[in-house]
Amino acid sequence: MSPYRVGLDKQPANHMALSPLTFIERSAYIYPQRPAVIHGRRRYTWAETYARCRQLASALAAAGVGQEDTVAAMLSNTPEMYECHFGVPMCGAVLNTLNTRLDAEAIAFMLEHGEAKVLITDREFAPTIRAALLRVSHDILVIDVCDSEYDGPGEPLGSYEYEAFIASGDPQFAWSLPADEWDAISLNYTSGTTGNPKGVVYHHRGAYLSALSNIVTWGMPPHATYLWTVPMFHCNGWCFTWALAANAGTNVCLRKVDAQLIFQAIREHRVSHYGGAPIVQSLLINAPAEWREGISHRVSAITGGAPPPMAMVEGMKQLGFDLTHGYGLTETYGMSTVCAKHPEWEALPLEEQARLGARQGVRSICQEGISVRDSETMEEVPHDGQTVGEIMHRGNLIMKGYLKNPRATEESFVGGWYHSGDLAVVEPDGYVKIKDRSKDIIISGGENISSIEVEDVLYRHPSVLAAAVVATPDERWGEVPCAFLELRDGHAPSAQELSAFCRERLARFKVPKQFVFGPLPKTSTGKIQKFVLREQARSVLAID
Structure with a gap:
C-alpha cells in the first residue's frame, strides 16, 4: 500500500464540508460594523x-x-x-x-x-x-x-x-455545517x-465554489459595493448572494429595475459592481444623459442571460462602464464561463474590442471544463470559428440533477458532460462564441441562420432599442427569419429601410422577411421570450 494512504485520513482537523454559510460567519467576526445590506432607509x-x-x-x-x-x-x-x-x-x-x-x-x-x-x-x-x-x-x-x-x-x-x-x-442560534x-x-x-x-x-x-469563482473570475476587490439588479431568485442571484458575504462587501437592494433608480443608487452609494441581463445595459445606455451626471468613479458590470450585441458592448464603453460578459445556465449555478479580457485588446479599434468582448469566452476559475462537441459523436469541434457544436460543461459548478426527474437528469449528463442545448463555435484563440440555442437556429432552404447574428446587425441600426429574430414558416424555403423590434422614442423606420440596412451587412438569405414593431415579451430576468414570438410569427404569416 502507498505510504500516502497510511495514517493520512480525513479528520475534523483537516477536512470540513464546504459551505457558503462560513462566509457570513467570517465577515461578521472580522468586519462586524461594516455595512452589509442597504435598502432604502434600512441599514x-x-x-x-x-x-x-x-x-x-x-x-x-x-x-x-x-x-x-x-x-x-x-x-x-x-x-x-x-x-x-x-x-x-x-x-x-x-x-x-x-x-x-x-x-x-x-x-x-x-x-x-x-x-x-x-x-x-x-x-x-x-x-x-x-x-x-x-x-x-x-x-x-x-x-x-x-x-x-x-x-x-x-x-x-x-x-x-x-x-x-x-x-x-x-440571534446566537448554534447552526452547523x-x-x-x-x-x-x-x-x-x-x-x-x-x-x-x-x-x-x-x-x-457548488454554492461555495461558485461564490468564490465569481469574485476571482470577475476580479472583485475586497468590500465591493454591489447593486442588486439581477433578481436574487434567479440562480440565487448568480450566487452573488453568497459571494458578497465572502467579499465582506455591501449589498445595495433594489426592488425593481429602473434606469433612473440604478443611476441614483450608483451615485449615492458609490456602487462599484452590478450584474444584469443585456436589457438592463440597454436601459442605461439609452437613458437621458442627465440621469448619470455626477458618476465619476469606475463601475464594473457583468452581463449574462443572452449574448450581448456588439453595439451594446460599444455603448457601455462609451458610457464609461467596464462590461464583462459571462455565460451560464440555471444548471451551472449561473456564470460558468467568462469572456476573460487581455490588456492588448485595449489597443484595438472599438469595434474589434466589442467583437472580442461579446463572446462567451472560457471557463470560469472554479468550473473544471467547458467544451463544444458534436451532440451525437461527442467529438470536440475544431477551433476554426466555423464548425458548430453544442456547449457542454463539467465540474463542481454543475447541479446535482433535476428534482424527482431522473430521466431528465440522465439525459442531460450523457457522455459525462452536461448538455446545455446551446450551439456554438470555438474560435482559433480557444474562446467560445454562441451561435444560437438549438431551438432558435433558423434553417432556411437547408442553410443555417443564426438569429444572434441577425440581431447583432439590427442592434446597429440607430432606431433599434431591442431586437429578437425567430423563424416563421415559408412555403418555398421551409422557414425564414422574422424580426421583432422595439424602437427608440421618436424613431419610425420602415420595413424597407431596415431590410436595406440588413442587406448591406448580411447574406441575402439571412435578411428578415418580416419586421414587426412593438414591445418585446420578457422574463423577469430580462430575457426575451422567443417562444412567445415564434407563436406571434406564425400569426403574422397567417394574417399576411
Missing part, C-alpha cells in the same frame, strides 16, 4: 445581518423545519431575501426562490413539486400567492414580508409577519417554456 451591518440570519434559522427550526425541508421565498431583492440565503440552510433546509413574475398556476406547481413546508412572501405578490395556495394539496406555513420600501397594494396572507417571526428566534457538502442548499426552477419547469438542485459545495 444593516454584517454583525446585524448574521444575527438576523441566525434568528430566522432558529425560528424556522422551532416551527418544525428541519433537514432537507423546503422553504420557498416569493420575494423581491430585499434584506429578507438576502437573509433567506443563509438562514434557511442554517437550519438544514433547502431554499426555493420563486420567480416573482410567474402566474399562480406555475407557482402552485413549484410549491407542490418542491413540497414546500414554509413560504416567505412579500405582500406585493398576495393575489398570485392566494390563488396558488388554493391549488396546493398540502398545508404551508405562510410568513408575510411587509417591506417599508413598498407602498403598493397587497395584504398579508399568513399567520406570521417576518419581523415578528424572526424576533422569536435566537452540513454533514455532507453534497447536501442540497437550494432549489431553482427552470423557466418551463415547454411543459412543466424542472427543479434544479444545488449543493453546498
Whole structure:
C-alpha cells in the first residue's frame, strides 16, 4: 500500500464540508460594523445581518423545519431575501426562490413539486400567492414580508409577519455545517417554456465554489459595493448572494429595475459592481444623459442571460462602464464561463474590442471544463470559428440533477458532460462564441441562420432599442427569419429601410422577411421570450 494512504485520513482537523454559510460567519467576526445590506432607509451591518440570519434559522427550526425541508421565498431583492440565503440552510433546509413574475398556476406547481413546508412572501405578490395556495394539496406555513420600501397594494396572507417571526428566534442560534457538502442548499426552477419547469438542485459545495469563482473570475476587490439588479431568485442571484458575504462587501437592494433608480443608487452609494441581463445595459445606455451626471468613479458590470450585441458592448464603453460578459445556465449555478479580457485588446479599434468582448469566452476559475462537441459523436469541434457544436460543461459548478426527474437528469449528463442545448463555435484563440440555442437556429432552404447574428446587425441600426429574430414558416424555403423590434422614442423606420440596412451587412438569405414593431415579451430576468414570438410569427404569416 502507498505510504500516502497510511495514517493520512480525513479528520475534523483537516477536512470540513464546504459551505457558503462560513462566509457570513467570517465577515461578521472580522468586519462586524461594516455595512452589509442597504435598502432604502434600512441599514444593516454584517454583525446585524448574521444575527438576523441566525434568528430566522432558529425560528424556522422551532416551527418544525428541519433537514432537507423546503422553504420557498416569493420575494423581491430585499434584506429578507438576502437573509433567506443563509438562514434557511442554517437550519438544514433547502431554499426555493420563486420567480416573482410567474402566474399562480406555475407557482402552485413549484410549491407542490418542491413540497414546500414554509413560504416567505412579500405582500406585493398576495393575489398570485392566494390563488396558488388554493391549488396546493398540502398545508404551508405562510410568513408575510411587509417591506417599508413598498407602498403598493397587497395584504398579508399568513399567520406570521417576518419581523415578528424572526424576533422569536435566537440571534446566537448554534447552526452547523452540513454533514455532507453534497447536501442540497437550494432549489431553482427552470423557466418551463415547454411543459412543466424542472427543479434544479444545488449543493453546498457548488454554492461555495461558485461564490468564490465569481469574485476571482470577475476580479472583485475586497468590500465591493454591489447593486442588486439581477433578481436574487434567479440562480440565487448568480450566487452573488453568497459571494458578497465572502467579499465582506455591501449589498445595495433594489426592488425593481429602473434606469433612473440604478443611476441614483450608483451615485449615492458609490456602487462599484452590478450584474444584469443585456436589457438592463440597454436601459442605461439609452437613458437621458442627465440621469448619470455626477458618476465619476469606475463601475464594473457583468452581463449574462443572452449574448450581448456588439453595439451594446460599444455603448457601455462609451458610457464609461467596464462590461464583462459571462455565460451560464440555471444548471451551472449561473456564470460558468467568462469572456476573460487581455490588456492588448485595449489597443484595438472599438469595434474589434466589442467583437472580442461579446463572446462567451472560457471557463470560469472554479468550473473544471467547458467544451463544444458534436451532440451525437461527442467529438470536440475544431477551433476554426466555423464548425458548430453544442456547449457542454463539467465540474463542481454543475447541479446535482433535476428534482424527482431522473430521466431528465440522465439525459442531460450523457457522455459525462452536461448538455446545455446551446450551439456554438470555438474560435482559433480557444474562446467560445454562441451561435444560437438549438431551438432558435433558423434553417432556411437547408442553410443555417443564426438569429444572434441577425440581431447583432439590427442592434446597429440607430432606431433599434431591442431586437429578437425567430423563424416563421415559408412555403418555398421551409422557414425564414422574422424580426421583432422595439424602437427608440421618436424613431419610425420602415420595413424597407431596415431590410436595406440588413442587406448591406448580411447574406441575402439571412435578411428578415418580416419586421414587426412593438414591445418585446420578457422574463423577469430580462430575457426575451422567443417562444412567445415564434407563436406571434406564425400569426403574422397567417394574417399576411
